[in-house]
Amino acid sequence: MKQYVALVDVYSSGNFLPQYFRDAGFSLIHVQSTPELMPSMLGPNLSEFEHNLAFNDNAEEIVQRLREFNVVAVIAGQEPGVPFADYLSEQLQLSTSNGSAGSRARRDKFEMINKVAAAGLLTARQIKSSDPQQLLAWVEASHVFPCVIKPLSSASTDGVSICHNVEDVKRACEEVISNLDIFGLANTEILCQSYLKGPEYIVDTVSRDGQAYVCGIWRYVKREISGGKNIYDRDVLIAPDSAEANVLVDYIVQALKALGINNGPAHSEVILTEAGPALVEVGARLNGNMEPRFHDISLGGNQAQLTYLAYCDGEAFKANYAGKRYQKLKEACVINTDTTLQGEVTGFNDSAIQLIEALPSVHKLSVKYKAGKLMKKTVDLLSSPLRVFLVSESQRSIDEDYEQIRQNKDHVYVIR
Structure with a gap:
């Protein structure tokens, strides 16, 4: 029986994945977690896929479509596809699913650091807020200059700034809030972390x-x-x-x-x-x-x-x-x-x-x-x-x- 692998949001380096599955005899399905392809990154070569399924506010519809095929794996091709790949693989009851319960901490950097810290591992101190004044108050009260300001869920150092004083923090917060992240999503909150010194x-x-x-x-x-x-x-x-x-x-x-x-x-x-x-x-x-x-x-x-x-x-x-x-x-x-x-x-x-x-x-x-x-x-x-x-x-x-x-x-x- 024909076996399929579903790749979710194949952007950028995710484009290197298809060849290895195809060479091994697997057929491919591309899944978009957005109705339209994201223009900010190199998109998928859809000719490598038998099907392209685009999400239109109905996740169950994508699940039902995938159930029409013998799907043996669902894999994120790039960062935005991680939560949807977790959900789809879980719904298909695949043994290789990471499950959806931890998806948020695999994308939201604030939740990520909290989860790693809860496991007893060393991390930066941090706070998130939509209010730059709240971040400033925390930085000054906690004496964490220099500090790092960044979006919650972007990548490639997008919107990341090292801040040495109050004016730096104000400027960095304005930059994050006033811009979309590299995936085209609005930055509604700002992450502030203590600066980690070292290589x-x-x-x-x-x-x-x-x-x-x-x-x-x-x-x-x-x-x-x-x-x-x-x-x-x-x-x-x-x-x-x-x-x-x-x-x-x-x-x-x-x-x-x-x-x-x-x-x-x-x-x-x-x-x-x-x-x-x-x-x-x-x-x-x-x-x-x-x-x-x-x-x-x-x-x-x-x-x-x-x-x-x-x-x-x-x-x-x-x-x-x-x-x-x-x-x-x-x-x-x-x-x-x-x-x-x-x-x-x-x-x-x-x-x-x-x-x-x-x-x-x-x-x-x-x-x-x-x-x-x-x-x-x-x-x-x-x-x-x-x-x-x-x-x-x-x-x-x-x-x-x-x-x-x-x-x-x-x-x-x-x-x-």
Whole structure:
């Protein structure tokens, strides 16, 4: 009997999922948690799916449609689809469902931190409110400057600001409330957290029945710019058996358990403070920097393929991956460049692109803006104009190429 996998909200890196299920002989259904596709992110290639089911304020209708097929897994393709994937998989009584009871804490950052703190893990102190004055009163009474202001349920550092004084808090709150998040949803409340000092890391995992495989651990290098924006610069792969990796993995395994992410991928961000690791947030989805071949070369596997295996061949996953960690096969780095350029993209400088692509450690260059788009000064991950994947036997080669990329990044686009 034909078997189907339903992918909910396949945006951005979620587009790497379909190929692994299709290659294994599964048919695909795409489910939209919104009536129309979200325009703010790269959407799904609907030609890869036999059916596309769009939610129109009737969740039961989607459940009934899915019951017409032999659906063996329902998986979130991107952050907005997490609650709906939880609900649908639960309604279909799939053994790989994370259940809907914990869905809110897997999306709402305030509830997420509360749940992890309730499990006895170190976290930031926090408050949420729709009233900036209430946040200001809490910050001043609690003596938590610097503090962090952010939306409750966005991603990619969207709307995140580090605040050092009262004026910073006022400005950051106004920015959150007056803008939609990257998923096109209104920000009705603001999250304020104490600032966690220390290096920040990515810990990527895939789980089956509560047993996690660590796909990769990357150290963030960020730079704080004017306006309290802490922008991405690069992610650097660390050794899986290092002392810092051991501490981070122990913490994240407990955090995943607290949040009920027992099945599927997770992209966690953690700061290693003097008191120990403390969670920034967890996304129950693929890493946004997912690039399968790059990860295969540097890590010996990739999160998208492992997600397929965890859902559709659980015994093989548990036998070969559960409780284990990636291999560091090569030195690796992902650069998200910044820019101060602003204006309409009218074209591209092929010589600058070719120069970057010819650097010894460059695996892939992703040019994010298309001709006709408006480029703005980088304030978050979404406004980064270039993503460059670097891999090499030598860290020195990567460091040298990084400097060359920094020197040439602003020559790639023609702006007017």
